Amino acid sequence: xxxxxxxxxxxxxxxxxxxxxxxxxxxxxxxxxxxxxxxxxxxxxxxxxxxxxxxxxxxxxxxxxxxxxxxxxxxxxxxxxxxxxxxxxxxxxxxxxxxxxxxxxxxxxxxxxxxxxxxxxxxxxxxxxxxxxxxxxxxxxxxxxxxxxxxxxxxxxxxxxxxxxxxxxxxxxxxxxxxxxxxxxxxxxxxxxxxxxxxxxxxxxxxxxxxxxxxxxxxxxxxxxxxxxxxxxxxxxxxxxxxxxxxxxxxxxxxxxxxxxxxxxxxxxxxxxxxxxxxxxxxxxxxxxxxxxxxxxxxxxx
Numbered sequence: 001x002x003x004x005x006x007x008x009x010x011x012x013x014x015x016x017x018x019x020x021x022x023x024x025x026x027x028x029x030x031x032x033x034x035x036x037x038x039x040x041x042x043x044x045x046x047x048x049x050x051x052x053x054x055x056x057x058x059x060x061x062x063x064x065x066x067x068x069x070x071x072x073x074x075x076x077x078x079x080x081x082x083x084x085x086x087x088x089x090x091x092x093x094x095x096x097x098x099x100x101x102x103x104x105x106x107x108x109x110x111x112x113x114x115x116x117x118x119x120x121x122x123x124x125x126x127x128x129x130x131x132x133x134x135x136x137x138x139x140x141x142x143x144x145x146x147x148x149x150x151x152x153x154x155x156x157x158x159x160x161x162x163x164x165x166x167x168x169x170x171x172x173x174x175x176x177x178x179x180x181x182x183x184x185x186x187x188x189x190x191x192x193x194x195x196x197x198x199x200x201x202x203x204x205x206x207x208x209x210x211x212x213x214x215x216x217x218x219x220x221x222x223x224x225x226x227x228x229x230x231x232x233x234x235x236x237x238x239x240x241x242x243x244x245x246x247x248x249x250x251x252x253x254x255x256x257x258x259x260x261x262x263x264x265x266x267x268x269x270x271x272x273x274x275x276x277x278x279x280x281x282x283x284x285x286x287x288x289x290x291x292x293x294x295x296x297x298x299x300x301x302x
Contacts, residue, residue: 036270038063041111043103045094045153046121048075050222051172054258055118055265060086062266065111069103070121094121094149097156104156116269117157118170119150124228125186139186146190147197154201158210165209168269171198172261173214173280179288191216195280202278211277213268218256218284219245251285 042059046052048070056066060083068083069092070076080089090106092099107114123145127138150171161167176183177191195214202212219225221242229241246255264283267273282288 035061035063036266036272037116040064040115040269041067041107041113042116042118042269043067043069043107043114043157044118044120045069045092045100045103045149046172047118048072048079050224051217051220051258051261052118052120053079054262055120056087057083058259058262058266059116059269060084062270064116067103067107067110069100092121094119094152095144097152100149100152101156104160108160113164114157114160114167116168116170117153117161118172118265118269119153119157120170120172121149122146122172122190122224124224125184125190126228126231127184127186129184131185134185139189142186142190143193146187147193150194151197154197154212158201158205158208161210162205162208167210168273169201169205169210169212170265170268171212171214173198173216175216175218175282175284175288178216178280178282198280199278206277211268211273213273213276213278214280215261215264215268216280216282216284216288217261218249218287220256220258220261221245222258248287249285250287250290254285256283256285 037059040063042064044052044056044059044066047056047068049072052070056068056079059066064086066083066087068076068080068087068089070089071091071093073091076089076091080087088110090103092103094100104114104117123142125138125142127135154169154171157167157169171194173194174183174191176188177195180188182188195216198212198214205212225245226238226241229245233241233244249255260283264281268276268281
């Protein structure tokens with residue numbers, strides 16, 4: 001009888017302590033304040049428009065100071081002014097390592113730290129669809145932006161994050177790097193390389209508390225994508241091209257938008273994702289995980 005009472009008492013104590021520990025843990029990592037990046041500093045490349053701009057705006061809304069890094073000077077300045085006093089612009093050509101290094105140093109000198117490095121800048125390829133017609137000069141240029149620029153961003157972001165033993169590095173990949181045949185070879189190869197780069201970097205930087213993740217969006221009618229699509233659908237109105245893109249999705253009831261990618265970036269950059277590392281977050285409504293099996297009707301089979 002004594003043993004049973006002792007076990008019950010011990011069980012109640014452990015249960016109570018467990019609840020207390022869980023309560024403390026929830027308090028420690030809670031981001032329910034509505035400003036998930038309060039006190040954080042972020043640098044976003046390619047942030048003058050599209051996904052980069054939407055993400056920069058989302059970060060500012062959640063309390064971050066944001067450095068807008070982009071090759072488009074006027075548009076970058078206008079974006080920073082639009083986002084208010086918590087955003088600042090710096091010219092940055094990601095094909096030049098010195099530009100990326102300078103942008104990182106600027107963020108640290110301006111705000112004393114860098115917590116989030118989002119390597120978002122990229123370029124379409126516009127090359128012929130066949131591998132036999134591949135223009136290797138174009139291939140080298142695209143890889144220089146989409147891959148080398150990302151690697152340089154990880155390198156210099158990590159350079160200032162490692163001493164602080166904390167940080168979140170994000171990279172924009174694509175569903176074209178997940179599923180073959182969804183884009184021209186050059187672009188698809190570059191984005192699959194980004195996903196591999198993230199995994200490789202995460203394997204090292206995890207030892208310093210620095211997380212590295214990527215986001216693979218479905219096609220969104222941003223200026224980046226629309227410029228590419230206009231080359232394919234010459235003379236077709238933009239509204240029609242946008243419908244073609246949206247109709248290519250598989251999830252009924254909505255379309256992929258820049259806000260969806262901004263929300264994914266917010267999650268990965270915040271403490272909500274404190275134990276998410278080396279992950280490629282696919283935002284595609286399930287497009288890359290299924291292939292519908294269309295069978296002929298029984299009366300059509302002879």
